Structures are given as structure tokens and as C-alpha cells.
Amino acid sequence: MVALSGVNLRVERGEFVFLVGASGAGKSTLLKLLYREETATRGQILFNGRNLGRLHPSLVPHVRRKIGVVFQDCKLLPNKTALENVAFALEVTGASGREIRRRVPAVLELVGLSNRLRACPHELSSGEQQRVALARAIVNNPAAVIADEPTGNLDPDTAWGIVGLLDEINRRGRTVIMATHAQGIVNRLNRRVVALVEGRINRDDRQGGYGHGPF
Amino acid sequence: MGLFRLFARGFREAFRGIAANSVLSLASVSTAALTLAVLAGFLVAAANVHHLATVVEGQLQVRVYLEDGLPEVDLRQLEAHIAGIPGVVGHAYVSQEEALERLRQYLGDDRFILEAVEEANPLPASFEIDVLRPDLVERVAFELKDQPGVREIRYSAEVVRRLLDLTNFFRLAGLAMAFLLTGVTVFIIANTIRLTVFARRDEIAIMKLVGATDWYIRWPFVLEGIVLGAAGGGVAALLAAGGYRWLFRFVVERLPFLPLVRPEPMLHNLTLVLLAIGALVGVVGSQISVRRLLEV
Numbered sequence A: 001m002v003a004l005s006g007v008n009l010r011v012e013r014g015e016f017v018f019l020v021g022a023s024g025a026g027k028s029t030l031l032k033l034l035y036r037e038e039t040a041t042r043g044q045i046l047f048n049g050r051n052l053g054r055l056h057p058s059l060v061p062h063v064r065r066k067i068g069v070v071f072q073d074c075k076l077l078p079n080k081t082a083l084e085n086v087a088f089a090l091e092v093t094g095a096s097g098r099e100i101r102r103r104v105p106a107v108l109e110l111v112g113l114s115n116r117l118r119a120c121p122h123e124l125s126s127g128e129q130q131r132v133a134l135a136r137a138i139v140n141n142p143a144a145v146i147a148d149e150p151t152g153n154l155d156p157d158t159a160w161g162i163v164g165l166l167d168e169i170n171r172r173g174r175t176v177i178m179a180t181h182a183q184g185i186v187n188r189l190n191r192r193v194v195a196l197v198e199g200r201i202n203r204d205d206r207q208g209g210y211g212h213g214p215f
Numbered sequence B: 001m002g003l004f005r006l007f008a009r010g011f012r013e014a015f016r017g018i019a020a021n022s023v024l025s026l027a028s029v030s031t032a033a034l035t036l037a038v039l040a041g042f043l044v045a046a047a048n049v050h051h052l053a054t055v056v057e058g059q060l061q062v063r064v065y066l067e068d069g070l071p072e073v074d075l076r077q078l079e080a081h082i083a084g085i086p087g088v089v090g091h092a093y094v095s096q097e098e099a100l101e102r103l104r105q106y107l108g109d110d111r112f113i114l115e116a117v118e119e120a121n122p123l124p125a126s127f128e129i130d131v132l133r134p135d136l137v138e139r140v141a142f143e144l145k146d147q148p149g150v151r152e153i154r155y156s157a158e159v160v161r162r163l164l165d166l167t168n169f170f171r172l173a174g175l176a177m178a179f180l181l182t183g184v185t186v187f188i189i190a191n192t193i194r195l196t197v198f199a200r201r202d203e204i205a206i207m208k209l210v211g212a213t214d215w216y217i218r219w220p221f222v223l224e225g226i227v228l229g230a231a232g233g234g235v236a237a238l239l240a241a242g243g244y245r246w247l248f249r250f251v252v253e254r255l256p257f258l259p260l261v262r263p264e265p266m267l268h269n270l271t272l273v274l275l276a277i278g279a280l281v282g283v284v285g286s287q288i289s290v291r292r293l294l295e296v
């Protein structure tokens, strides 16, 4: 079966894009193509001018470091503290110990977790866990952050906290692409909205909303 | 990245993996140890037979062992007879005491082994007879076979060829056995590491997501394989060294004329070889189990 077809999308550096659509519309698939979890059977995907489909496997890690990814299930390591979970992402890039000690507490402070550094995921609320995941996504100073339904598991207030952080991250110059069903969030933020229907782009508004209703 | 940190992390992760499935790790090390001990056995046997061959080969010589307490008259008569055989270019009498002294020198630091036999010297006196050409050796031996006072005659030629054949057999058999058993070891190590890989699949997925290179992800598993394999090699080396030292002492005490290879430096080299092969087997085993990690 075909998950996506005829998709033609250009996102500028520093943009904030909502990717909306029903379950199974192809949002996750499109995002996976962007961080090269999947490769397209046809067409091409360019990131910073690089064709991801033609990328040599040894270069994939280096592209990944330029893209922070956040998921609905935070994908934190359960037996590591918030600090260690974030440090992990920096360690694998070969950052120095000094660099890690400097940057990790700083990003955790940015997401408002200065007082929870030594807590393990099971000691954190879902919202706090998602903040740790966000901190991990940005600790490498990526050009873009991709969030696949990051608020899917959260209550409205907590969800707003996460979206507020993504907005902040975007204001600091990073491109943010967020897949979501949350109509309230999309409507209130009033940013670019790309709507997928059955694997095709059905609508692309520079500033738009998404249906009606609070969430 | 700092090489030291890379190593430290690799070892930390490797030992974490080994500790996490200690039973299978132990099985891996045991199999590797068993395999390499078998290989060591064949290698040591080959080394000894080869040594024996060179010892024998070095002698264009017939050695006539004499009965103990042979009267001076018989000795003189035998000596005269030897000197008269065509093809004999020289001969020397080796008394029991001299034989023991030679053995002492050959043993060097291990000569304390002989303390037990100082009282009753078990070594026979002998004549060493130098022969002109290899094809005359057998004739000389035949001439002396039935002389009074002669206990036993030893000579080389044919023996050397058989010994060298035997050396090759031990080497080939050792290699074949080792090859077969190594397959089993690689399989078990690969499965042990596969278990570690499975236990860490979430961690690996996250590592990939945040941009870890393949080598960074693989390295701890490769180290885990090296540690398991080399540990097996170490155990095998201990077994081989202990076993051979015991055998050497045993043989020197009871069959002092049998020229065994001295334990050092052979065992030292053997240890290095076993560690290296163990590590190599570990690398191969780990590569098999992490190959699939490459697929993103």
C-alpha cells in the first residue's frame, strides 16, 4: 500500500509547521522520511540541500544530529535520570565531558526541570517526561525539531506547556514541525498548517486553524 | 572523541552486558576455553614431536645403550669391535654419571626435578657412534645388535621421517579440530551477545535516533566478544600451562631420555597465541550478532 503520494512540501529555516490529519493519514510516515527513519520509494527529500534518499549510510548519524525528534511516548531510558537521559544524546556525538556538564543542565533548565535533574522517568509526570525528551532533542543544538504528536498523552494544560516550549525553541531560530490532532493548539497558535488526507496534502495554509473544538 | 573515553565506555558497557547475562557468558567462556585447550594440546604435541625429530635428525649417530655393571674387559672388547666396523668414523663412551650430568645441563633451572633420582641413577651408560653416511647407520646398528653387554640400540634416519609425519598430523588434526570447535564457540558467543543486543534494543534505537554512529553502537558489543573470547583463551592457557608443566616433570622423572620441549618459552608463546585466537573468535562472534544493527 502507499502511505504518501504526490506530496510536495517546502519548509523554510525557522518556520513552525503543524502537520494535521486523521490517524493513518501519513503524518508519522512523512516525519520518518524527514529524519530518515524511512526512505522514499520515489521522489526526493532534501534537508539543507542534501538528498536524504541518496545519503551514504555513514552520514545518516550526522544528519540526525541536526534534527531533534520527540515522540508521543517519550522514549526515555527508564533506568537513567533526567540528566543522564539528556547527556546520553550528547555523549554519542563525542562531546567532551566539560561540554556535557555545561549544556545538559542548561537545556534542562530551559524546559523547566532544574529541580528534577536526578529523577528517573518513573518518578516524573508525563509532562515532565516529555520535557526531558524535548531537552534531549535540542541538546545537540539541532537545526530542526520534529515532534510526532508530542502532546498525545497529555492533558490540555500540560500539553500547552509542551507546545509553549516548542514555540520558544522555534523563536530561538529552530525549525519546528509538529504532527498533531490537537485542534485547540493549532487554532490558538495560528501558524502554518499542512493537512494530510489519505497520504496527500489536502491543504497548506500559511496561517491557519484546524477544524473546531477545544482539542 | 578521546580514545580513553571511548575505551572506558566500551569496557563499561561490555562488562555490563556480561554481568547482565552471566550464565550464558560463563558458557561462552567455558566453550572458548575448551576449544582453545584442545588446540593447545595439539600444538604442544606437534611442537614436541617436531623437537624430537630435530633432536634425532641432528645425530648421524648410532647410540648403543649398555647393560648396567658391565665389566671393564667386556667394555674394552665391545669398544674395539665398534672401532672395527666399516663406516664408523668415531665413537665416545658416555658413562652413567656423564649421562646424568648432560641431563642436568639440559634441564637447566628445572634440574631440581632430578633430586629424587640422584641416589640411584636410572640412566644407562652408552657408546655414541658417529657414522660416515646415513645409509650406513642401519648396517652399523645391525653389527652391534647381538654383541654381549648391549642393552638397546637407537638410530635416526627412518625415525626422523616418521616423526615429521607425526608432527604434520598433529598440526593438521589440531587445526581441523580447532576449526570445528571454533565454529561452535563463535556460535555461542554470537548468541550471548545477541541477548545483550536484544536487552538493549530500546537504547540502541535511541542511540540511532540521536545520531550515534554505527561504530559507536557496535564497539561495546565487539569488546564484549573480545573479553569473552580472550577470557576463554586465558583459561585455556592456564590449563595448558599447568598440564604441560606437570607432564614435563612426570616425563623427566621417569623417562629422562625423552627430549621434551622445555616449558619456557613455549608456554609463554602459547599463551599469547591462545589469547589472540580467543579475541579473534570473539570479534567474529560479535560481528555476526551486531551485523543486523546496521540496518537503520
Ligand SMILES: Nc1ncnc2c1ncn2[C@@H]1O[C@H](COP(=O)(O)OP(=O)(O)O)[C@@H](O)[C@H]1O
Pocket (backbone or CB within 6 Å): A002, A003, A021, A022, A023, A024, A025, A026, A027, A028, A029, A030
Ligand atoms: N511500518 C509500516 N508498515 C506498513 N504500513 C505502515 C507502517 N506504518 C504505517 N503504515 C501505514 O501507513 C499509513 C500512514 O500511517 P502513519 O504515517 O502512521 O499515519 P499517522 O501518523 O498520520 O497516523 C497508514 O495507513 C498505516 O497503516
Ligand SMILES: [Mg+2]
Pocket (backbone or CB within 6 Å): A027, A028, A029, A148
Ligand atoms: Mg502517527
